[in-house]
Amino acid sequence: MSDVRTRAARAFGAGLLIVGVLTAACSSSKSTPAPHAAPELWGELKPVVSVKELMRDMLDPASDYVFESVKTVVTKNGVEETVPKTDEDWEKVRIGAVTLAEGVYLLKIPRPFAPPGDENNSTGKDSTELSPAQIKAKLEADPVLWNAKIEALRNVGLQVLEIVKRKDVKELWDAGENLDQACESCHLIYWYPGDKDLLKKLDRRLDDLSRAKR
Numbered sequence: 001m002s003d004v005r006t007r008a009a010r011a012f013g014a015g016l017l018i019v020g021v022l023t024a025a026c027s028s029s030k031s032t033p034a035p036h037a038a039p040e041l042w043g044e045l046k047p048v049v050s051v052k053e054l055m056r057d058m059l060d061p062a063s064d065y066v067f068e069s070v071k072t073v074v075t076k077n078g079v080e081e082t083v084p085k086t087d088e089d090w091e092k093v094r095i096g097a098v099t100l101a102e103g104v105y106l107l108k109i110p111r112p113f114a115p116p117g118d119e120n121n122s123t124g125k126d127s128t129e130l131s132p133a134q135i136k137a138k139l140e141a142d143p144v145l146w147n148a149k150i151e152a153l154r155n156v157g158l159q160v161l162e163i164v165k166r167k168d169v170k171e172l173w174d175a176g177e178n179l180d181q182a183c184e185s186c187h188l189i190y191w192y193p194g195d196k197d198l199l200k201k202l203d204r205r206l207d208d209l210s211r212a213k214r
Contacts, residue, residue, distance in 0.1 A: 047112075050111055050115050051135075058103050059099070059100060066096045066172075067180075070084070084169065093164050097157045100179075101161065105150065107146075108147070114132040129194065153183065155182075156178050159178065160172070
């Protein structure tokens with residue numbers, strides 16, 4: 001009888017252990033947040049300006065810190081090349097990269113696409129730009145594309161931040177091209193898609209001139 005009781009006690013104790021483990025696991029799963037859960041914001045986000053003004057007053061000036069840091073200018077005295085040389089030069093590039101990487105996420109906050117009364121160059125036979133209503137319709141039809149364009153620009157900002165750490169001038173030239181591509185690929189969809197035909201004509205003209213020189 002003692003053996004039977006001992007086996008029964010062990011079985012009962014094992015059962016309690018299993019129940020305890022399962023209970024702890026369930027309790028833990030309930031209290032542990034999902035690994036991919038978005039972090040909570042510290043407060044409500046309220047836009048101050050339209051998309052057009054945000055681009056003009058923040059993102060465009062920030063991009064100039066990158067564009068203007070490496071450039072080649074042909075003058076009557078010859079070719080002048082600009083590259084960052086001092087710590088102050090690289091600090092300006094870093095400021096531009098940080099502003100781009102952080103600031104572009106402000107485009108995720110719903111806001112007007114232009115100031116009141118501003119319809120862009122969207123009327124008349126020579127119009128090439130979309131109206132704010134047309135831009136909004138495009139975004140609402142495919143919000144995934146809108147966010148993809150935001151992420152593309154953010155990635156360039158992050159790329160430039162890494163380049164600044166290494167102070168690699170060659171990579172900065174490449175990043176400038178990536179930045180131009182990220183900006184223009186978005187603008188040609190949401191701002192001035194009418195310029196696509198003009199750009200194609202210019203490309204063809206440049207090709208013709210190039211062939212004529214050979």
